[in-house]
Amino acid sequence: MPDVTREAEMAAVLEIEGLRKTYRSRRRGTRQALDGFDMRVEAGQVHGFLGPNGSGKTTTLRTLLGLIRPNGGRMAILGQEVPAALPSVAGQVGAIVESPQFFPHFSARDTLSLLAGAGGVPQTRVMEVLELVGLRERAKDRVKTYSLGMKQRLAVASALLKNPKLLILDEPANGLDPGGIREMRSLMRDLAASGMTVVVSSHILGEVQLICDSVTIISLGRRVAAGPVAEVLAEHSGNGLRVRLEAVTDLPHAADLLTRAGARVTPHDDHLLVYDVDKPATVTRTLAAANLYVSELATLTVDLESVFLELTATAPVPGQHRQVDQSVVVDGSSGDPTTSNGGWGV
Amino acid sequence: MNLYTTELRRLGKRRFVRYLTLAGLLVLVAVAVGMFLTNQKIGPAQVAEAERVAERDYQQNVAMTQQFRAECERAKVAGDAPRDRFPEDCSSITPPPRDAFQAEWHLPATFEFREEFAETLITVTAVLALVAFVGGASFVGAEWSTGGMMNLLLWRPQRIRVLLTKLGALLSALFGVTVLAGVLWTAAFWATGSLRGSTAGMTAGAWQSFGLTGLRGLALVLLAGALGFGLASLGRHTALALGGVLGVMVVGQFGLGVVLAMAQVRFIESWLLPTYLLAWMNKKVTLQDWAACQASYTGECEPLTRDITWQSSSVLFAVSLVVVLGGAIWSMRRRDIT
Numbered sequence: 001m002p003d004v005t006r007e008a009e010m011a012a013v014l015e016i017e018g019l020r021k022t023y024r025s026r027r028r029g030t031r032q033a034l035d036g037f038d039m040r041v042e043a044g045q046v047h048g049f050l051g052p053n054g055s056g057k058t059t060t061l062r063t064l065l066g067l068i069r070p071n072g073g074r075m076a077i078l079g080q081e082v083p084a085a086l087p088s089v090a091g092q093v094g095a096i097v098e099s100p101q102f103f104p105h106f107s108a109r110d111t112l113s114l115l116a117g118a119g120g121v122p123q124t125r126v127m128e129v130l131e132l133v134g135l136r137e138r139a140k141d142r143v144k145t146y147s148l149g150m151k152q153r154l155a156v157a158s159a160l161l162k163n164p165k166l167l168i169l170d171e172p173a174n175g176l177d178p179g180g181i182r183e184m185r186s187l188m189r190d191l192a193a194s195g196m197t198v199v200v201s202s203h204i205l206g207e208v209q210l211i212c213d214s215v216t217i218i219s220l221g222r223r224v225a226a227g228p229v230a231e232v233l234a235e236h237s238g239n240g241l242r243v244r245l246e247a248v249t250d251l252p253h254a255a256d257l258l259t260r261a262g263a264r265v266t267p268h269d270d271h272l273l274v275y276d277v278d279k280p281a282t283v284t285r286t287l288a289a290a291n292l293y294v295s296e297l298a299t300l301t302v303d304l305e306s307v308f309l310e311l312t313a314t315a316p317v318p319g320q321h322r323q324v325d326q327s328v329v330v331d332g333s334s335g336d337p338t339t340s341n342g343g344w345g346v
Numbered sequence: 347m348n349l350y351t352t353e354l355r356r357l358g359k360r361r362f363v364r365y366l367t368l369a370g371l372l373v374l375v376a377v378a379v380g381m382f383l384t385n386q387k388i389g390p391a392q393v394a395e396a397e398r399v400a401e402r403d404y405q406q407n408v409a410m411t412q413q414f415r416a417e418c419e420r421a422k423v424a425g426d427a428p429r430d431r432f433p434e435d436c437s438s439i440t441p442p443p444r445d446a447f448q449a450e451w452h453l454p455a456t457f458e459f460r461e462e463f464a465e466t467l468i469t470v471t472a473v474l475a476l477v478a479f480v481g482g483a484s485f486v487g488a489e490w491s492t493g494g495m496m497n498l499l500l501w502r503p504q505r506i507r508v509l510l511t512k513l514g515a516l517l518s519a520l521f522g523v524t525v526l527a528g529v530l531w532t533a534a535f536w537a538t539g540s541l542r543g544s545t546a547g548m549t550a551g552a553w554q555s556f557g558l559t560g561l562r563g564l565a566l567v568l569l570a571g572a573l574g575f576g577l578a579s580l581g582r583h584t585a586l587a588l589g590g591v592l593g594v595m596v597v598g599q600f601g602l603g604v605v606l607a608m609a610q611v612r613f614i615e616s617w618l619l620p621t622y623l624l625a626w627m628n629k630k631v632t633l634q635d636w637a638a639c640q641a642s643y644t645g646e647c648e649p650l651t652r653d654i655t656w657q658s659s660s661v662l663f664a665v666s667l668v669v670v671l672g673g674a675i676w677s678m679r680r681r682d683i684t
């Protein structure tokens with residue numbers, strides 16, 4: 001795979017390979033939450049981590065942060081193997097894991113001040129982050145008296161406290177008001193612009209599409225798609241391309257050429273829809289060779305939501321109530337389930 | 347070091363812990379004040395007063411017997427005496443001897459520092475050990491149940507170190523509070539002794555003995571704190587759950603006592619926890635079994651005895667500490683935090 005070298009060249013802030021986790025309980029037996037999960041996040045990106053309920057997102061993040069012990073696989077943060085190197089990288093990783101809880105009788109300021117103390121972060125940083133998340137005025141109130149969104153803001157503040165290189169946010173928008181969501185969006189953009197890498201798990205796909213550079217989609221503990229948002233969208237729109245030419249009259253000729261080059265073509269009045277080409281450049285090259293000039297070449301737009309629903313097979317079906325573990329089942333014998341989709345390389 | 351100081355700060359900020367400590371100290375203050383108020387110094391005035399009361403009681407008794415005897419004689423003469431009201435012979439009605447009315451009995455309570463201080467150390471230890479147990483449990487238990495522990499571990503992903511640092515902070519705070527309370531307690535009772543009793547006979551040896559009892563008390567307080575901490579960390583829950591454990595223990599001990607009594611086991615107390623606590627503080631508890639007669643050379647029946655020493659208590663304490671703390675550390679290392 002040519003991708004391997006390219007991947008190795010780019011700095012991976014977060015790498016997970018073949019991660020497995022089986023929860024065991026005495027009464028309920030075992031539950032395989034992660035089943036050979038892979039993930040890779042490159043430096044400076046905002047990376048969306050998507051998956052239906054119970055697909056293993058929180059489990060992945062907890063494992064990554066050393067809260068639970070995996071049954072197999074390897075993980076690395078900032079190039080260091082975890083959990084072994086966790087104590088040394090922890091200072092560079094800020095995280096919130098699934099609606100974090102705080103000691104209810106402490107004020108926000110005390111809570112953060114104690115965390116700062118434990119992590120060796122200067123106390124002046126406490127008011128800075130509280131200001132950043134809009135809790136300055138309420139900093140002295142007990143956390144118990146906070147609303148859901150305020151607690152979520154406090155959680156984000158706690159993750160930002162150490163000014164991390166890698167910020168991990170598990171459903172940070174949970175409970176935020178529209179203004180808060182928009183603030184969160186610009187906050188994440190600013191942080192990424194300042195060089196921070198952000199991994200954000202979310203169910204609000206419109207939001208993800210707006211802020212994320214790349215995504216990983218997980219279903220039943222396995223990766224089903226990954227890569228830059230545009231590529232994931234393109235791949236799962238069946239690589240559909242809309243092709244316009246300078247002269248409409250050339251369309252039938254073009255259709256003929258492309259079909260012979262192996263593409264599937266649906267002609268329309270003023271454009272062609274071209275499927276099954278490996279990359280858009282093939283179209284341009286094929287047509288240019290016949291002196292046909294492309295005036296528009298666009299990938300067909302699909303939104304992340306429909307791709308997500310298709311990939312995870314969680315689209316609602318009228319008259320049925322989908323149960324949480326009814327997601328897409330990837331054939332385990334074929335190895336990496338994403339290879340057929342091109343993965344993140346292409 | 348910053349983790350340690352942070353944990354001390356956290357402990358100090360915990361309202362429940364603060365109120366609990368305050369309540370414990372208030373109980374101790376109440377006991378000390380009560381002891382001060384209910385004791386008196388014995389001087390010539392108190393002795394004279396006691397003599398007077400004893401004499402008055404004696405005189406009253408003499409007067410009453412004489413009156414009774416007179417009634418008896420009158421009834422005998424009249425011949426209408428109810429049979430069972432008076433004895434056959436009225437002369438057998440005699441007043442009790444004078445030494446049946448001793449002045450000592452009428453002396454007010456007084457505080458003999460040398461005799462009584464050691465016992466008060468058990469009170470301080472009991473109160474502080476309870477505070478330590480519940481406080482230690484709440485300190486780490488609330489941390490677990492509110493998710494604070496998880497947050498902290500995201501910052502310091504060294505589980506054992508975090509747990510032991512918390513324990514260290516707890517124990518040093520307990521140490522400080524206990525030493526402080528011990529010093530104030532000693533001062534308060536020294537004052538009670540000086541002003542409301544006597545501090546006579548306090549030799550260096552006596553001080554040393556109190557010092558050692560105090561040290562054993564301190565050890566017991568720290569042990570209670572560590573056990574509460576360990577149990578709450580094992581159960582990952584608050585003092586509430588721990589109250590359950592405590593309840594089960596009390597009921598369990600009570601039930602055990604009943605069962606053993608029915609099985610007619612000898613020295614039931616040797617199966618019960620309080621005996622060992624007492625043995626630890628007093629250095630020795632002697633259990634007696636009156637059901638077993640050991641004829642002494644004077645022909646009297648002597649009970650069978652068994653000594654429980656502070657050494658056997660220390661073995662029990664060490665084992666429970668190792669089991670509970672070891673279990674807490676093991677579970678901290680092994681179990682997932684979700």
Ligand SMILES: Nc1ncnc2c1ncn2[C@@H]1O[C@H](COP(=O)(O)OP(=O)(O)OP(=O)(O)O)[C@@H](O)[C@H]1O
Nearest residue numbers: 023031033051052053054055056057058059060684
């Ligand atoms: N402590 C646990 N014990 C047993 N099973 C668990 C535990 N935590 C999670 N699971 C199971 O593991 C699977 C993955 O759960 P996880 O919390 O990772 O999902 P998620 O992707 O975060 O879902 P959501 O979008 O709802 O937050 C689920 O089937 C869940 O039931």
Ligand SMILES: [Mg+2]
Nearest residue numbers: 057058098170
């Ligand atoms: Mg989750």
